[in-house]
Amino acid sequence: MKLAVFDCDGTLVDGQAPICEAMEGTFAQFGLPAPDRNRIRRAVGLSLPQAMRQLLPDETAEIHHGLADAYKQLFRQARTEGRVSQPLFPGIADLLHALVDAGWTLGVATGMSDRGLTHCLVENGVAGLFHTLQTADRHPSKPHPAMLEAALFEAGAQPQEAVMLGDTVYDMHMAVNAGTRAVGVDWGYHQPQELTEAGAEWVAHSPEALRAHLLG
Numbered sequence: 001m002k003l004a005v006f007d008c009d010g011t012l013v014d015g016q017a018p019i020c021e022a023m024e025g026t027f028a029q030f031g032l033p034a035p036d037r038n039r040i041r042r043a044v045g046l047s048l049p050q051a052m053r054q055l056l057p058d059e060t061a062e063i064h065h066g067l068a069d070a071y072k073q074l075f076r077q078a079r080t081e082g083r084v085s086q087p088l089f090p091g092i093a094d095l096l097h098a099l100v101d102a103g104w105t106l107g108v109a110t111g112m113s114d115r116g117l118t119h120c121l122v123e124n125g126v127a128g129l130f131h132t133l134q135t136a137d138r139h140p141s142k143p144h145p146a147m148l149e150a151a152l153f154e155a156g157a158q159p160q161e162a163v164m165l166g167d168t169v170y171d172m173h174m175a176v177n178a179g180t181r182a183v184g185v186d187w188g189y190h191q192p193q194e195l196t197e198a199g200a201e202w203v204a205h206s207p208e209a210l211r212a213h214l215l216g
Contacts, residue, residue: 003157004099004214005132005148005180007166008110010044010188013120015086018078019044023055026071030063032056041189045168047111047141048072072113079119088124089187091207096129098211105155107132109147109164109174114138131155143173148180165210172198185210 009015020037027034034040035055043051048068049061056063078084099106106129110117114137121127132154134147152162164175167188175182176199184195184203192203204210 001155001157001161002104003107003152003155003162004104005107005109005151005162005164007045007168007171008108008112008117008120010167011165011185012092013086013088013124016041018075018084018086022071022075022078025074026067029070030067044189045111045142045170047136050141086120086123089207093126095207095211096126099214100129102215105157106130107134107151107155109134109151111136111142142170143177145174145178148174148178169194169198172200175199183213
C-alpha cells in the first residue's frame with residue numbers, strides 16, 4: 001500500500017483570488033476592516049472558525065462562527081454566479097495520473113467543505129482519482145490528525161505507508177501528529193523553510209519534481 005494524501009487549495013488547486021475576495025466581503029458585512037491578503041493567505045488550510053480566530057484573535061467564538069457562516073454564504077453565492085476559479089496548478093493532473101498508474105491510492109485532507117471539495121474536484125475532472133476525501137465538515141481543524149487518520153482507515157493503510165502532501169505548516173504538523181511522512185510544496189501559501197521546520201522531509205519545487213521524489 002502506498003497512500004498519498006493531498007491538501008487541496010494551495011497544493012492541488014489555485015483558489016487564492018476567490019478566497020481573498022470572499023474574506024474581504026465577509027469582513028465588510030460585519031463592518032470590520034479586512035486583513036491584508038498576506039494574512040488571509042496564511043490562514044488558508046485551517047477550518048473556517050479557526051482561520052477567523054487567527055485573523056481576529058481578540059474576538060469571541062460567537063463572532064468567529066458568525067464570520068465563518070457569512071464567508072460560506074458569500075463563497076457559495078460567488079460559485080453559483082460563476083465567479084469562482086479554482087484551477088489545478090500546471091502539472092498536477094499529470095502527477096495524479098502517474099501516481100494512480102504506479103499503484104498509489106490517493107486522498108484529500110482539506111479545510112474545505114464536502115460540497116466545496118466535491119465541486120472543485122469534479123470541475124477539474126479529477127474526482128474519480130481519489131479513494132478517500134476528508135474535510136472540515138466532519139473533522140477538527142488541522143493540525144489535529146483526525147482527517148489523516150480517517151484517510152488511513154478508509155484506505156486500509158498504516159501510517160508508515162502514507163505521505164501527506166501540502167503547502168502549509170498545518171499540513172506538516174498534521175502528518176507529524178498522525179505518524180505519516182510529510183512532504184511540502186512551495187507553490188502554495190507558506191515558505192519552504194517553514195515547511196521543513198514543521199516536519200517536512202523535503203519540499204518540492206514543481207509537480208514534476210514531486211513526481212520524481214515519490215516514484216523514484
